[in-house]
Amino acid sequence: MPRYALKIEYDGRPFAGWQAQADQPSVQAAVETALAALDPGFADGMRIAAAGRTDAGVHATGQVAHADLTKEWDTFRLSEALNWHLKPAPVAVVSAARVPDDFHARFSAVGRRYTFRLIARRAPVTHDRGRVWQVLNPLDADAMREGAAHLLGQHDFTTFRSTMCQAQSPVKTLDAIEIEEVALPHGAEFRFHLAARSFLHNQVRSIVGTLERVGAGSWPPERVADALAAQDRSACGPVCPPQGLYLTGVDYPVEPFRE
Incomplete structure (x- = not known):
């Protein structure tokens, strides 16, 4: 499964933070929902990992997350498609990149x-x-x-x-x-x-x-x-x-x- 890094920008005001929560909106859930719309295989209990779990109300211009998808994507098309499915949430994928399988958004960060x-x-x-x-x-x-x-x-x-x-x-x-x-x-x-x-x-x-x-x-x-x-x-x-x-x-x- 190819792994992709996503550079993400968001307005934190509508969210209870980055991390997915059962009863509150989160940035993670918004991105995962968009990914599942593009890649049905992603919907089967898969999650994304981020460099930092920002709190409720905190914003980002350079958050990084990674996701494993079931098919190869042109990175420009991937970011464009994700941004289409993220509407109208104040979340945008500003860049996407194919990364090695051992890349981890959190643990690889220096x-x-x-x-x-x-x-x-x-x-x-x-x-x-x-x-x-x-x-x-x-x-x-x-x-x-x-x-x-x-x-x-x-x-x-x-x-x-x-x-x-x-x-x-x-x-x-x-x-x-x-x-x-x-x-x-x-x-x-x-x-x-x-x-x-x-x-x-x-x-x-x-x-x-x-x-x-x-x-x-x-x-x-x-x-x-x-x-x-x-x-x-x-x-x-x-x-x-x-x-x-x-x-x-x-x-x-x-x-x-x-x-």
Whole structure:
């Protein structure tokens, strides 16, 4: 059975997350339903695997999943056919690629990239409602960058880990965290770009929520280091809501997709 990798984009608002659930809509179920419409053999209890199980309300521009089909497909035709059957769900296959049988969307990945979008202004957001986290107070980007620097490298991230996290170890290596500031009418958007081999459950949202407190002036930047060293969930700042979070890319030893 040929294996295909799918690069998937979706608006997470209508879904209870990536993972298929019996009584709630999921991105996984939407893609699997589209695949079953193309390949009747796929409908016989087969599943797809993804690089990351995003939570309810979380979006993606670069999620990767793989599927085993019963026939060979031209990859362009496969993505076009899937997008036809995905309508009207806010899910799109932006690229498809034939991959080796030992490729696994989750276990073959060597890096994941997330972006969190935060808008700071008094006026309500309109076009980006449901796609960003909005705060009313202005934020100091330099202070947030100073606080973020304490998180780079390998650490025990227990403080920034959900109590429901199922990872075997809280030790992770944060390879990069960049904070981009974009001017808006009467405010600013802050984009937090984070990269690591893998992340703990709620790690990105916990980090951004903590850094927002630094940017607002409620925390000095060095308190981020103290919170990390505490290895205590109660030392974390607020966990920000999911709607500003995007899975933007997954890295593999050999890039499966060709532009």
